[in-house]
Amino acid sequence: MSPDIRLDPGAYDGSGLRAVGVVVRFGGLVALGGVTVEAPRGRITGLIGPNGAGKTTMFNVCCGFQKADEGTVTLDGKDISHESPARRARLGIGRTFQRMELFGSLTVRENVELAAEAAHVGDDPLTQLGIVGGRGKVRREVKATADELIRDTGLEPIHDRLASEISAGQGRLVELARALARGPKLLLLDEPSSGLDAAESAEFAQLLVRLVSDRDLGILMVEHDMSLVLTICQWIHVLDFGKPLMNGTPQQVRTSEEVRAAYLGQEGAA
Ligand SMILES: Nc1ncnc2c1ncn2[C@@H]1O[C@H](COP(=O)(O)OP(=O)(O)O)[C@@H](O)[C@H]1O
Numbered sequence: 001m002s003p004d005i006r007l008d009p010g011a012y013d014g015s016g017l018r019a020v021g022v023v024v025r026f027g028g029l030v031a032l033g034g035v036t037v038e039a040p041r042g043r044i045t046g047l048i049g050p051n052g053a054g055k056t057t058m059f060n061v062c063c064g065f066q067k068a069d070e071g072t073v074t075l076d077g078k079d080i081s082h083e084s085p086a087r088r089a090r091l092g093i094g095r096t097f098q099r100m101e102l103f104g105s106l107t108v109r110e111n112v113e114l115a116a117e118a119a120h121v122g123d124d125p126l127t128q129l130g131i132v133g134g135r136g137k138v139r140r141e142v143k144a145t146a147d148e149l150i151r152d153t154g155l156e157p158i159h160d161r162l163a164s165e166i167s168a169g170q171g172r173l174v175e176l177a178r179a180l181a182r183g184p185k186l187l188l189l190d191e192p193s194s195g196l197d198a199a200e201s202a203e204f205a206q207l208l209v210r211l212v213s214d215r216d217l218g219i220l221m222v223e224h225d226m227s228l229v230l231t232i233c234q235w236i237h238v239l240d241f242g243k244p245l246m247n248g249t250p251q252q253v254r255t256s257e258e259v260r261a262a263y264l265g266q267e268g269a270a
């Protein structure tokens with residue numbers, strides 16, 4: 001890759017998430033063999049590759065669920081390689097899961113409020129216990145945060161429905177609102193379009209684009225749906241068998257012979 005390709009939009013300003021030279025071995029298997037991923041704020045970055053390429057392992061290294069054998073992870077320039085998943089979440093790494101994890105017996109609003117409340121606990125246990133600030137104040141702040149998130153994610157019309165009764169697309173929005181409650185600097189999205197129909201998926205994509213520009217947020221997403229990736233990502237990292245295959249703009253990825261070859265015979269790969 002020639003250096004000038006990196007100027008824009010692949011240029012990296014040091015913000016957001018940077019995982020450098022990551023190596024993960026499972027016994028004899030090298031799941032990641034020296035992979036670097038950069039996901040600055042203000043950009044949607046894609047992480048794609050055929051099944052088994054190492055995408056989920058890379059996500060887990062970024063959020064701290066998987067220990068790397070080599071490499072470092074930084075957030076806004078700060079080394080977080082040795083921080084626990086909980087601490088990384090507090091520092092600003094949010095994530096959603098492929099399988100949704102909502103409380104079905106609670107309403108949409110209650111699901112979002114719980115996440116907003118959890119964000120308070122992490123910040124200041126004394127406030128949460130009512131020792132400082134008072135419960136009424138905390139309660140009002142949680143409600144204000146939840147109101148804003150529900151509005152921003154378009155959940156107002158269904159805010160009092162039970163989470164067990166909403167569609168997959170709506171559930172995805174609730175998950176997103178919950179992840180945003182902590183005010184993340186970087187969101188890791190694992191297959192956000194899974195379970196959504198084409199219209200829901202397009203709507204969700206537009207919401208992500210808006211969030212990135214409104215909230216000084218970066219997104220790193222693993223996504224199955226190639227047309228979605230090519231539409232909303234400004235920069236894409238492609239992995240194959242735990243190795244970086246290429247980094248580039250959607251246009252560069254779309255026309256890459258190497259990428260095409262890697263995907264051949266890989267029906268349904270992300
Ligand atoms: N916990 C684990 N133990 C052993 N092997 C694993 C484990 N997790 C992933 N792998 C292997 O590492 C490779 C990369 O897996 P993964 O990161 O899930 O790929 P992807 O998400 O791109 O499909 C695969 O060969 C997979 O079988």
Ligand SMILES: [Mg+2]
Nearest residue numbers: 052055056057
């Ligand atoms: Mg995976």
